[in-house]
Amino acid sequence: MDTLAFEHAPVGLAILENRIxxxxxxxxxxxxxxxxxxxxxxxxxxxxxSEEDFQSIGERGLAAMRESGRxxxxxxMRRRNGELFWCRVRGQSLTPDSPFQRGIWSFADLSDERPIxxxxxxxxxxxxxxxxxxxxxxxxxxxxxSYRTVEEYRARxxxxxxxxxxxxxxxxxxxxxx
Numbered sequence: 001m002d003t004l005a006f007e008h009a010p011v012g013l014a015i016l017e018n019r020i021x022x023x024x025x026x027x028x029x030x031x032x033x034x035x036x037x038x039x040x041x042x043x044x045x046x047x048x049x050s051e052e053d054f055q056s057i058g059e060r061g062l063a064a065m066r067e068s069g070r071x072x073x074x075x076x077m078r079r080r081n082g083e084l085f086w087c088r089v090r091g092q093s094l095t096p097d098s099p100f101q102r103g104i105w106s107f108a109d110l111s112d113e114r115p116i117x118x119x120x121x122x123x124x125x126x127x128x129x130x131x132x133x134x135x136x137x138x139x140x141x142x143x144x145x146s147y148r149t150v151e152e153y154r155a156r157x158x159x160x161x162x163x164x165x166x167x168x169x170x171x172x173x174x175x176x177x178x
Contacts (some may be wrong), residue, residue, distance in 0.1 A: 004059055010109035016091075020056065020099050031087075031109050033080040038141045041095050049076040055170035058100075061091065074110065074131070074174070076124060086110040114173070117160050126153040131173050132167070 004144035005012060012028030014021050021039045029036035032047055044066040053075065061071040072090040079085065088108040095101040119127065122143070129139045136154065140147040154166065 009106075012109075014039075014044070014105050014107070015102070015144070016044060016100070016105055017102050028107060031079075031107060032077075033083075047079075049078050049124070050121055054123065056125065061129075064100055065093050065103075069093045069096050069099065069109075073127065073128065075146050076116065076119075080102060084116045086114040086116065119157075119160070123153055123157060127157055127173050130154065131158070131170055 002090065004021075007025050009025055009027060012025065012031045021044060022041045023043050024036045025045070029039065032039070034096060045051065048054040048057070051076065055077060057073065061073075064071045070090070070092050072088070074086060074088050076084050077087040077089075086109040088110055089105060091103050091105040091168050092145075093099040093101075093103045095103070125143055126139055129142060136147040136150040139150045143150070156176050157173075158164070158166075161171055161172045162167055
């Protein structure tokens, strides 16, 4: 019965060991455009938008998991055909002393609520941190850039998303109805 629930869950599920897929379900395969069996022993990094995303999100995730054993975010990921899409990701470590050693992760495709807008790596980072409610100064500290540079990135995001103010940008980034 446990196998049936795992395989047919309405969200993508993956068991990871040190960020390597050891098992994933049918919905994970459908979402990423890959046969689940072909995902076994593959780095999750192959499904990130970029290597930089894999590294930076991994660092943030590891820090959060060391505190609570859990991590969640919304990020841009990549299907096997190269198509980018927004994905809600949640993880639970099964080995609290070494959070990435073994864990269960869920993946939900947000494509219907949030279309992809072409963003640079830094714009994606600023967008994610903006959605978390960080101020420009806090984002600057997190990314080791000046708050004025963050404001420039936010201005670009406003233009790219056709938003007039920050609240509208956050609503568009988070897929909330306007």
